[in-house]
Amino acid sequence: AQKVTQAQTEISVVEKEDVTLDCVYETRDTTYYLFWYKQPPSGELVFLIRRNSFDEQNEISGRYSWNFQKSTSSFNFTITASQVVDSAVYFCALSEARTGFQKLVFGTGTRLLVSP
Amino acid sequence: DTAVSQTPKYLVTQMGNDKSIKCEQNLGHDTMYWYKQDSKKFLKIMFSYNNKELIINETVPNRFSPKSPDKAHLNLHINSLELGDSAVYFCASSQDQGISGRDTDTQYFGPGTRLTVL
Secondary structure (H helix, E strand, O other), X not given: OOEEEOOOOEEEEEOOOOEEEOOEEEOOOOOEEEEEEEEOOOOOOEEEXXXXXXXXXXXXXXXXXXXXXXXXXXXXXXXXXXXXXXXXXXXXXXXXXXXXXXXXXXXXXXXXXXXX | OOOEEEEOOEEEEOOOOOEEEEEEEOOOOOEEEEEEEOOOOOEEEEEEEEOOEEEEEOOOOOOEEEXXXXXXXXXXXXXXXXXXXXXXXXXXXXXXXXXXXXXXXXXXXXXXXXXXXX
């Protein structure tokens, strides 16, 4: 069965520090998709990134970067030079191709607190 | 330009009542979803509809009945509300229903509806 583990419940950093949020997943499928979503204090869920299982190329978007490693079933998210506005709960999610349908399985989330 | 909208944003009601949450998307997507986020922030899919047809039903109590009048709307009706139904309910949509290998299967979420059952 598919499963997503975000072992870090809460992380506190000071502004401008770099921080990495860990995500480890389990799946029996060879084709799957990984996602990160951000939930700021206002409560909405904001899509950040989607990654295919066959594309292990790392991605950078501004201060955000993602490290996908199939060998360790991990899809970690790094924020460089964190800012107070980065304070949020971040969710990693997995969707398997073999189900035929989009069905996101979420991790339990990591709460990031960035203090000034 | 709201992409996925939900009404109401907050809903406070008594046990035993029946209530509905509405969801609309203006993205032209074919597939819509309902997720429940509990008090511990855990998100779990409840239902998925594609072009008004139910495609995923995740063993949700039959007190919950989704209704899709057209592919831009997916409403959630809850009968005989219980204390345990208190949660944040999120609606989402995606272009495709299946795993397409393209970005069209990315789900975009609404702002959520916080339901409190007293």
